[in-house]
Amino acid sequence: MQAEKCIIETDSKGHPINFPRLPPNAKVEGIFLMLEDSTPTPRRKPSTKIYGKGQINGDLIEPVVASEDWQAMS
Numbered sequence: 001m002q003a004e005k006c007i008i009e010t011d012s013k014g015h016p017i018n019f020p021r022l023p024p025n026a027k028v029e030g031i032f033l034m035l036e037d038s039t040p041t042p043r044r045k046p047s048t049k050i051y052g053k054g055q056i057n058g059d060l061i062e063p064v065v066a067s068e069d070w071q072a073m074s
Contacts, residue, residue, distance in 0.1 A: 006020045008032075
């Protein structure tokens with residue numbers, strides 16, 4: 001069994017516009033999910049009160065505690 005995802009749009013009467021090409025002499029099972037409005041959501045922006053006020057202090061990769069102080073490593 002082979003699966004293929006495609007989005008089929010319909011015209012004002014509900015007829016498919018861009019129906020995919022199907023193999024000849026084959027049985028095809030379809031499950032149709034009605035998609036909601038696909039307008040993209042606007043990009044979220046931080047509040048102007050905090051925008052640009054973040055800063056990085058120190059190394060982000062190196063641990064704060066030395067490896068000798070880790071009891072789990074012993």
